[in-house]
Amino acid sequence: MLSGTLLGAEMLNAEGRVYMGKFLWTAQLNIGIDVIDQQHRRIVEYINQLEDARSGEYSRAEVAIIINELVDYTISHFAFEESMQEEANYPFAKSHKKVHDLFAERVAVFQAQFDQGEDIIKALNSMLVTWLFNHIKRDDVDYVESVKANLQRQNEFVEKKKGLFARLFG
Numbered sequence: 805m806l807s808g809t810l811l812g813a814e815m816l817n818a819e820g821r822v823y824m825g826k827f828l829w830t831a832q833l834n835i836g837i838d839v840i841d842q843q844h845r846r847i848v849e850y851i852n853q854l855e856d857a858r859s860g861e862y863s864r865a866e867v868a869i870i871i872n873e874l875v876d877y878t879i880s881h882f883a884f885e886e887s888m889q890e891e892a893n894y895p896f897a898k899s900h901k902k903v904h905d906l907f908a909e910r911v912a913v914f915q916a917q918f919d920q921g922e923d924i925i926k927a928l929n930s931m932l933v934t935w936l937f938n939h940i941k942r943d944d945v946d947y948v949e950s951v952k953a954n955l956q957r958q959n960e961f962v963e964k965k966k967g968l969f970a971r972l973f974g
């Protein structure tokens with residue numbers, strides 16, 4: 805039954821972003837920095853894999869691997885974002901990192917519960933969908949301007965140097 809597979813009715817309201825338990829990627833989740841958008845999509849794929857794991861066709865060991873990979877990838881994504889922000893002198897880099905760190909702590913609690921044999925996949929999945937969606941829409945979009953301006957400066961720098969170091973770019 806449809807309602808039984810939804811992660812939360814409220815998630816269908818404004819954005820229609822969850823259907824049959826799957827986190828649907830929509831264009832409004834793109835923040836406009838390709839490399840970041842690709843990473844966010846990959847995280848969504850992991851989240852959906854975790855949802856598949858609820859079907860029961862996966863062993864606990866396999867589910868553990870999915871969770872570990874999801875967490876690993878997400879933490880790497882955070883580190884990538886943080887270094888991008890630092891390089892761009894994004895003024896809220898510190899508080900953004902704090903949000904990432906808090907998330908990592910929350911997930912670690914779920915992982916510990918899972919390791920103790922608790923059935924947390926549904927709750928974890930639901931938290932991940934809500935958290936990622938809100939984080940992208942509220943926090944990640946905020947650094948776009950700074951990071952893009954920095955990328956622009958870098959491009960201009962390279963263009964300027966091309967004249968001086970023509971041999972390198974020939």
Ligand SMILES: [Fe+2]
Pocket residue numbers: 844881885940944
């Ligand atoms: Fe992100």
Ligand SMILES: [Fe+2]
Pocket residue numbers: 882885900904939943944
């Ligand atoms: Fe972030």
